[in-house]
Amino acid sequence: MSAAPRSASRRARIRRLPLHAAALLVFVLSVFPVYWMVLTAFKPTRDIQAETPLFLPVSVTLDHFTTAVGADGFWLFWRNSLVITASSVLLALIVALGAAFAVARLRWKGRRGFILMVFIAQVAPWEALLIPMYVIARDTGMLDRLSMLTLIYFMITLPFTIVTLRGFLTAIPVELEEAAQVDGCTRAAAFRRVTLPLLAPGLLATSLFGFITAWNEFAFANMLIIKNQDDRTLPVWLSSFSNVFGTDWGATMAASTLFALPVLVLFLVLQGRVAAGMTSGAVKG
Amino acid sequence: MSTAGTARTAPGPGRVPGALWPYLLIAPTVLGTAYLLAYPLVRNLVISFQTYGMGELIRGGAPFAGLANYREILADPVFWEVVRRTFWWTAVNVVLIMVLATLVALMLQQLGRRTRLLVMSGLVLAWASPVIATTTVFQWLFSSRLGVVNWLLVRLGFDSYENYSWFADGSATFAVLVLLVVWQSVPFAAITLHAALLTVPAELYESARLDGAGAARIFRSVTLPVLRPLFALVLCLEVIWVFRCFAQIWAISKGGPGDATTTLPVYAYRIAQSLHRYDLGAAASTLTVLLLVGVLVVYFRQMFRQEGEL
Numbered sequence: 217m218s219a220a221p222r223s224a225s226r227r228a229r230i231r232r233l234p235l236h237a238a239a240l241l242v243f244v245l246s247v248f249p250v251y252w253m254v255l256t257a258f259k260p261t262r263d264i265q266a267e268t269p270l271f272l273p274v275s276v277t278l279d280h281f282t283t284a285v286g287a288d289g290f291w292l293f294w295r296n297s298l299v300i301t302a303s304s305v306l307l308a309l310i311v312a313l314g315a316a317f318a319v320a321r322l323r324w325k326g327r328r329g330f331i332l333m334v335f336i337a338q339v340a341p342w343e344a345l346l347i348p349m350y351v352i353a354r355d356t357g358m359l360d361r362l363s364m365l366t367l368i369y370f371m372i373t374l375p376f377t378i379v380t381l382r383g384f385l386t387a388i389p390v391e392l393e394e395a396a397q398v399d400g401c402t403r404a405a406a407f408r409r410v411t412l413p414l415l416a417p418g419l420l421a422t423s424l425f426g427f428i429t430a431w432n433e434f435a436f437a438n439m440l441i442i443k444n445q446d447d448r449t450l451p452v453w454l455s456s457f458s459n460v461f462g463t464d465w466g467a468t469m470a471a472s473t474l475f476a477l478p479v480l481v482l483f484l485v486l487q488g489r490v491a492a493g494m495t496s497g498a499v500k501g
Numbered sequence: 502m503s504t505a506g507t508a509r510t511a512p513g514p515g516r517v518p519g520a521l522w523p524y525l526l527i528a529p530t531v532l533g534t535a536y537l538l539a540y541p542l543v544r545n546l547v548i549s550f551q552t553y554g555m556g557e558l559i560r561g562g563a564p565f566a567g568l569a570n571y572r573e574i575l576a577d578p579v580f581w582e583v584v585r586r587t588f589w590w591t592a593v594n595v596v597l598i599m600v601l602a603t604l605v606a607l608m609l610q611q612l613g614r615r616t617r618l619l620v621m622s623g624l625v626l627a628w629a630s631p632v633i634a635t636t637t638v639f640q641w642l643f644s645s646r647l648g649v650v651n652w653l654l655v656r657l658g659f660d661s662y663e664n665y666s667w668f669a670d671g672s673a674t675f676a677v678l679v680l681l682v683v684w685q686s687v688p689f690a691a692i693t694l695h696a697a698l699l700t701v702p703a704e705l706y707e708s709a710r711l712d713g714a715g716a717a718r719i720f721r722s723v724t725l726p727v728l729r730p731l732f733a734l735v736l737c738l739e740v741i742w743v744f745r746c747f748a749q750i751w752a753i754s755k756g757g758p759g760d761a762t763t764t765l766p767v768y769a770y771r772i773a774q775s776l777h778r779y780d781l782g783a784a785a786s787t788l789t790v791l792l793l794v795g796v797l798v799v800y801f802r803q804m805f806r807q808e809g810e811l
Contacts, residue, residue: 232611235608235611235612236612236616238608239608239612239616239619239620242605242608242620242623242624243619243620243623244623245684246620246623246624246626246627246684246687246688247623247626247627249627249630249635249638249639249642249684250626250627250630250635250638252638252641252642252649253634253635253637253638253641256641264647265647268652269647269649269652311529311530311533312530314525314526314527314529314530315526315527315529315530317526318522318523318526318527319527322522322523322526324520324523324524327523330527330530330531333531333534334530335801335804336797336801337534337538339738339741339797339800340538341741341745341789341790341793342745343745343746343747343766343789344545344745344766344769344786344787344789344790344793345538345541345542345545345786346766346769346770346773346786347545347548347769347770347773347779347782347783347786348541348542348544348545348548348783348786349541350773350779351544351548351553351558351779352540352541352544354558355561367533367537368537370533370537371533371534371537371538374530374533374534378530428629428631431631432631432632432633432748434632434633434747434748434751434752435747435748435751435770438751439770439774450633451631451632451633451748454633454634454637455633455636455637455751455752457637463644463646465641465644465647468637468641469637469638469641472634472637472638473634475631475633475634476630476631476634479629479630479631480626480629480630483625483629
């Protein structure tokens with residue numbers, strides 16, 4: 217009696233074979249470039265230059281990382297990128313928190329117009345603003361200044377941050393705040409003590425996306441930092457890798473890996489946290 | 502009652518009257534947008550009507566030039582070729598992205614829990630990887646010597662790809678850039694569309710199947726109507742992103758070899774930076790913005806239909 221269902225399930229499995237082949241193909245295609253980057257970074261030079269590429273780590277070396285880290289100014293650019301990214305994201309978070317609160321919790325004249333402005337700013341054609349930004353930076357003595365880049369990255373990430381935080385805020389019941397106010401809190405204290413902790417996952421998620429955007433930004437960093445080469449950021453430096461490493465692909469991939477690392481680590485850490493924050497705490501009950 | 506409670510504006514801390522509070526909260530956003538977004542847009546427009554070269558950049562006092570810049574740029578056959586190329590670039594990329602993303606989203610829906618999680622994490626990895634890092638990796642993958650793509654093509658029997666230099670030929674560079682942008686963009690689109698598919702109630706499929714509908718019919722009558730609004734939204738976003746694309750092109754080819762990969766943003770940057778014709782670059786940027794506004798209008802109409810309320 218059990219033969220019929222078993223053969224049926226086998227038939228189902230065979231019918232699902234193309235599906236699983238497609239799934240495998242999608243997985244391999246999306247992972248391979250990243251895998252290849254990391255693998256090359258750890259491969260000894262003789263393995264990189266092998267006529268038949270080695271697809272598995274046979275022997276591992278840290279030489280390329282030593283070369284990449286030892287390259288002229290690497291730590292400087294890494295620090296520049298980190299400082300600009302962190303400060304622009306932080307600034308955007310603070311400013312957006314106020315705006316999101318005003319939009320989600322308060323009623324006022326001009327609210328619709330403000331939201332429309334934020335939505336429009338979210339899809340601003342930044343690539344078309346390179347030239348005026350260059351002229352403005354030059355006129356105001358902000359050329360070759362990291363603070364100018366920080367301001368621009370702040371503005372690029374701000375609209376998105378407002379929209380997402382507003383979404384998270386709307387999901388937190390206002391009754392919680394009101395209950396705290398009944399218990400004698402001021403409105404600001406109620407927000408700080410009740411809503412802000414619940415908002416933490418939202419703040420983490422939005423700062424993650426802001427971080428990725430600012431960390432990756434290339435066009436403005438390429439245009440606005442010209443004379444003072446010490447103030448370059450990592451993406452600009454990496455894009456000129458052939459000037460730095462020539463055809464040393466091991467070192468180039470090691471540098472790329474070090475550039476991608478903070479984003480990938482942040483993604484892994486925060487994703488778990490964001491999910492954990494969502495499922496626990498007072499939002500549920 | 503849930504939102505009515507918010508109408509009462511309790512006095513904030515300090516002596517600020519309650520009615521003023523929201524405006525104080527949005528003031529930094531408004532100021533930032535005014536100075537860092539609206540002002541550059543206006544400035545761009547102004548420069549495009551001036552004579553603005555190296556001398557004006559250093560000394561200031563740019564004279565008004567009327568429509569001269571626009572006349573010059575619109576009379577330039579190179580500009581029209583760039584416009585044509587930009588549309589072609591956008592169309593090829595967006596069609597590939599949307600078709601592949603839809604297929605991946607539909608595939609995800611069919612998969613079991615564990616396989617789906619695996620594929621999803623692969624997509625997230627590709628999506629999260631920094632653009633310039635993966636752009637550099639693609640240069641390594643397509644490198645003429647020791648590049649793994651050439652090796653694979655030779656192994657598959659295409660012997661002409663032995664030490665083939667992808668970045669020396671215009672159409673080959675264009676093709677690599679398309680592959681790169683599609684690879685970078687599909688994950689976001691696929692994950693978003695997959696999320697939209699999850700909102701389709703299972704009973705809908707069930708009853709369609711009971712009514713004797715085939716897979717194609719179910720896709721057309723059940724899946725597609727649910728998918729359409731978000732599909733349009735993602736489509737608009739992809740059009741905007743691909744149209745504006747600058748970093749990947751500049752990092753790989755700087756618009757070359759020759760003009761082969763010069764799209765509008767790259768073109769504007771090139772004439773401003775190498776020829777120091779900021780006025781012409783600004784005119785090209787203004788035209789780029791105008792073209793984008795057309796797409797944006799569609800995007801906003803779609804979004805507000807989605808959002809329901811503002």
